[in-house]
Amino acid sequence: MTHWLWRAADEYGAVLDGLLQTQRDTGATKSFLIRLLGKYTAPEAIHTDQLRSYSAPIRELLVLCPVEHQEGAYTARCNNLVK
Template sequence: LDEMVCKIGGRRMYLWRAVDDEGEVLDVIVQHRRDAEAALKLIKRLLHNQPVEPESITTDGLASYGAALDQLELRHLHRPGRLRDNNRVENSHLPIRRRERQQQRFKSQASAQRFLTTHAAIYNTFNIQRHLISRSTLRRFRVDADTAWAAATA
């Protein structure tokens, strides 16, 4: 779990993201606040939408995560990130930053939420961990992703 700051319509907003251990984006929420209530909303939504219970929850150093996990009685799963522990989610911010610059910032919270949710689904379809599979399997996965994309856009 991590959050990043972005400007939307001249206001400071926080993009809260949850990424699994394989780099797949699980959920994205855009909010005005960066407090325990906002973290609680993300974690509740995440736990509700995922079919399995998490083995551990790695976050950055923000204290809001600890407070939210205390309310849900999941503190025993919390691993506050130290140096490099949270790199997977930090690196998943990079494509979002590039798109944000190209679009010259997002215009509203609703449009940012729509774009980021769609971007996460597309990113998850085409992002394949190349170092974990053979070249022939990678080709097959890419063909499957292209087929899924063609079906979704037809």
């Protein structure tokens, strides 16, 4: 069975949190973002790869609505960054 590693890193590349999940969809993204928001304040910006499941949870979570979301064509296994 395939598992996906979700990681959040700060602007310096230090890993804030990680989670192993069997799914890589909107629900998995939302649960990981909620987990992060339980530990940290809302970031100024979120930088992600182009996985489509990031956009919907970021729009749905009211605390993340004003946060700048930048999608980039990053190479495989590149850290997604949160400032």
